[in-house]
Amino acid sequence: MGLRERFSAGLAKQLGHPSGMRGRLVARGLNKGNRNVVLAAVAASEVHRDQTVADLGFGGGVGLRLLLDGVGVGGRVHGVEISETMLDGARRRFAQEVEAGRLTLSAGDLGALPLPDASLDAAITTNTVYFVEDLPRAFAEVARVVRPGGRVVVGIGDPDNMRTMTFTAHGFRLRPVEEVAGLLEAAGFGAPADRRVGEGEGAFHLLVAQRVGVPPEGH
Numbered sequence: 001m002g003l004r005e006r007f008s009a010g011l012a013k014q015l016g017h018p019s020g021m022r023g024r025l026v027a028r029g030l031n032k033g034n035r036n037v038v039l040a041a042v043a044a045s046e047v048h049r050d051q052t053v054a055d056l057g058f059g060g061g062v063g064l065r066l067l068l069d070g071v072g073v074g075g076r077v078h079g080v081e082i083s084e085t086m087l088d089g090a091r092r093r094f095a096q097e098v099e100a101g102r103l104t105l106s107a108g109d110l111g112a113l114p115l116p117d118a119s120l121d122a123a124i125t126t127n128t129v130y131f132v133e134d135l136p137r138a139f140a141e142v143a144r145v146v147r148p149g150g151r152v153v154v155g156i157g158d159p160d161n162m163r164t165m166t167f168t169a170h171g172f173r174l175r176p177v178e179e180v181a182g183l184l185e186a187a188g189f190g191a192p193a194d195r196r197v198g199e200g201e202g203a204f205h206l207l208v209a210q211r212v213g214v215p216p217e218g219h
């Protein structure tokens with residue numbers, strides 16, 4: 001493998017599971033490079049004051065900050081990550097919010113979420129599903145933890161656009177957008193809207209859907 005290939009493979013690995021010093025650098029890059037799409041995902045989740053919400057696979061944590069601002073001091077945010085490096089970074093960056101009980105950071109996998117049934121008003125997950133092999137299982141888990149009437153926002157790069165980025169050749173699962181939307185529906189969400197973020201055919205996709213079922217009283 002040439003130098004360029006090795007760099008691409010290393011970057012792909014770090015994006016899927018950031019770790020160590022390189023992982024911390026990747027996290028900074030993610031926060032900067034993905035800020036706009038995460039901002040759009042949080043807006044699409046329509047979080048309100050005092051709600052309980054989650055960012056699943058939060059990476060550098062830009063979504064956690066935005067969700068904390070959205071739910072206010074009376075709300076609760078959960079951050080779930082497989083990467084200890086990302087969890088450590090968030091524990092340091094959000095020490096006050098964790099201490100105040102406003103933010104709970106948990107080691108966990110999209111395929112087995114460490115959250116109770118119907119405990120969330122909304123969940124976002126951006127740029128994560130490329131790393132998930134069993135997506136039906138992951139979406140079944142998201143459907144389990146989001147209450148009826150609650151929202152999910154799944155953010156994915158446009159697969160054709162992603163294919164032009166050399167690092168995605170190293171293990172990224174670039175599923176057609178319709179397939180991801182179909183799997184969300186099969187898991188128990190209403191037909192997702194595909195909102196685009198950015199310009200042109202390669203614009204980012206936000207799949208926005210509501211959990212089917214009768215919302216609990218007061219929602």
Ligand SMILES: C[S@@+](CC[C@H](N)C(=O)[O-])C[C@H]1O[C@@H](n2cnc3c(N)ncnc32)[C@H](O)[C@@H]1O
Pocket residue numbers: 015016017018030031034038056057058059060080081082083086108109110111125126127128131132
């Ligand atoms: C490319 S980063 C995206 C981070 C952030 N959501 C963003 O859009 O900037 C992917 C993140 O998902 C996490 N991740 C990958 N697979 C996961 C899984 N099965 N469950 C939970 N998190 C996962 C990785 O550790 C990494 O931090």
